[in-house]
Amino acid sequence: MRKRIIENLQTRFIAYDDLISNTSEDVLVAAINVPKHKTLAEHLWCVVGARESYAKALAVGQWQGFACSMSAFSQNDFRKSLAESSQLVSDAVEAVGDWTAERDNLLATLAEHEVMHEGQIIRHMYGLGVDLPGSWKWA
Numbered sequence: 001m002r003k004r005i006i007e008n009l010q011t012r013f014i015a016y017d018d019l020i021s022n023t024s025e026d027v028l029v030a031a032i033n034v035p036k037h038k039t040l041a042e043h044l045w046c047v048v049g050a051r052e053s054y055a056k057a058l059a060v061g062q063w064q065g066f067a068c069s070m071s072a073f074s075q076n077d078f079r080k081s082l083a084e085s086s087q088l089v090s091d092a093v094e095a096v097g098d099w100t101a102e103r104d105n106l107l108a109t110l111a112e113h114e115v116m117h118e119g120q121i122i123r124h125m126y127g128l129g130v131d132l133p134g135s136w137k138w139a
Contacts, residue, residue, distance in 0.1 A: 002104060005111050006093055011135075012114045013086035016047065018133035019121070020078045028075060032127035040124060041073045043117050044082065051085035054110040055092040061103055 028041040038046075049068025057063045070081050089110065096103055118138060125132055 002099065002107065005107055009089065009107075009111050009114065010086075011137075012111075012118065013082075013089075015118070015133065015135040015137070016044075016082050016114075017079070017086070018135045020044065020075060020082055022133050023075060023130075025075050027125075027128065027130055028073065028078070030128050032124060034127065038120070038124070040121060041078070043121050043124070044078050045070055045073065047114065047117050048078075048081045048085045050110060050113045051089050054106055054113075055085070055088035057106045058089075058092040058096060058103055061098075061100055063106065 023040065028044075029039050031037060031039060045068055048070055049066055052069060053064065053066045070077065093107070115138075118136065122132065122136065122138060
């Protein structure tokens, strides 16, 4: 099961890279009129922060808290941060020597987080009338 989760995460990483590569600056901050709305930039900031935070947690074997390194939010900043954060997760997974139940839980929770935001982003992009890349399997 762990192998499948890792493979699915890698696929999601590619999908997020495709999204930011095909998104204009104005779409990053565009709003839709729904309760508890987040912009695409806000969703992507959370995705990057979760990846960074879960990579640290996987390395030490337990949750260390949430933190996001992003301080600038242009398309290029997101492109760079999404790529770097996916690499952090891949490196952390590769470095794990002892897959404990806690590490498996952290990995599964990160995968759930990616997919949860994917669903929210699909709703957001459709609300804006913006098409998603073909790599977004749920869209």
